[in-house]
Amino acid sequence: MQHFIVIGNPINHSKSPEIHHAFAASVGLPICYQRQLCPDNFDSFVAVVLAFFAGGGKGANVTLPFKQMAHQLVQSQGEISDDARHAGAVNTLMIKNGKLYGDNTDGRGLVADLQAHGITLANKKVAIIGAGGATRGAILPLLSTGCSLDIYNRTIDKARQLLEQFNHPALSARPLSDLTTARYDLIINATSATTTGQTLTLGNCQASAAYDMMYGKPSEFLAHFQHQGAATFDGFGMLIQQAKLSFELWTGKMLDLDKITLP
Numbered sequence: 001m002q003h004f005i006v007i008g009n010p011i012n013h014s015k016s017p018e019i020h021h022a023f024a025a026s027v028g029l030p031i032c033y034q035r036q037l038c039p040d041n042f043d044s045f046v047a048v049v050l051a052f053f054a055g056g057g058k059g060a061n062v063t064l065p066f067k068q069m070a071h072q073l074v075q076s077q078g079e080i081s082d083d084a085r086h087a088g089a090v091n092t093l094m095i096k097n098g099k100l101y102g103d104n105t106d107g108r109g110l111v112a113d114l115q116a117h118g119i120t121l122a123n124k125k126v127a128i129i130g131a132g133g134a135t136r137g138a139i140l141p142l143l144s145t146g147c148s149l150d151i152y153n154r155t156i157d158k159a160r161q162l163l164e165q166f167n168h169p170a171l172s173a174r175p176l177s178d179l180t181t182a183r184y185d186l187i188i189n190a191t192s193a194t195t196t197g198q199t200l201t202l203g204n205c206q207a208s209a210a211y212d213m214m215y216g217k218p219s220e221f222l223a224h225f226q227h228q229g230a231a232t233f234d235g236f237g238m239l240i241q242q243a244k245l246s247f248e249l250w251t252g253k254m255l256d257l258d259k260i261t262l263p
């Protein structure tokens with residue numbers, strides 16, 4: 001029996017145990033995947049992670065508010081993937097070559113979900129709103145598809161910092177106020193506005209497809225583009241795809257989502 005956990009605070013809402021048990025059942029692997037509440041400080045987080053792997057744990061997912069702490073931990077005593085290093089955040093932990101290893105599957109999960117929805121990105125104009133951790137993790141996976149990417153943020157300096165950090169010719173930074181007259185093939189909401197119930201100023205912005213990284217709450221962002229007849233998607237598919245990538249990394253078993261009944 002292989003053991004897995006998802007570490008967060010709060011953690012009761014996490015759907016990861018049900019998702020991973022469904023994945024494991026589809027490939028006939030007996031697993032135990034549990035929620036792990038952890039006090040919100042670095043020392044407690046490190047103690048939980050090290051005890052879990054010392055006890056033979058196979059893999060851990062990391063969710064709010066610990067993704068940056070996990071990044072700090074693997075940087076100081078382990079190995080980090082390129083995606084996790086660029087994102088400044090880790091959502092997947094395991095032991096690799098005897099060392100703690102941290103990856104971030106969120107950005108690749110986003111791109112995989114867009115592809116699963118039939119959205120092709122090569123040579124397309126894509127906008128992403130927000131300049132926090134969610135955007136940081138998505139930038140390179142999105143650019144790797146060959147699209148151009150405009151980052152819009154309320155606080156323009158944060159978008160400019162990302163531009164400097166990633167230094168890619170297809171990337172640009174704009175103030176959120178510029179969005180009102182823009183037109184895109186795809187627009188992505190990576191702000192926390194949907195979760196906190198705040199309004200995003202979208203003006204007359206138009207897009208053929210819109211994606212809200214959040215899920216489980218009514219999205220004013222998606223409603224804006226639905227009225228234009230755009231194809232709209234919430235972030236539930238991204239949750240499934242990032243989980244699929246973690247599971248495949250941990251177990252080496254490839255999943256066929258068409259054959260899995262999700263919770």
Ligand code: ATR
Pocket residue numbers: 129130131132133134135153154155158176190191192193198199200201
């Ligand atoms: P995460 O790590 O989940 O991306 P974060 O680092 O707190 O979260 O970043 C939240 C992002 O949502 C920021 O880009 C924030 O904009 P500012 O940098 O200007 O604060 C953005 N955001 C949150 N609420 C918003 C709102 N009502 N309108 C516009 N942007 C908003």
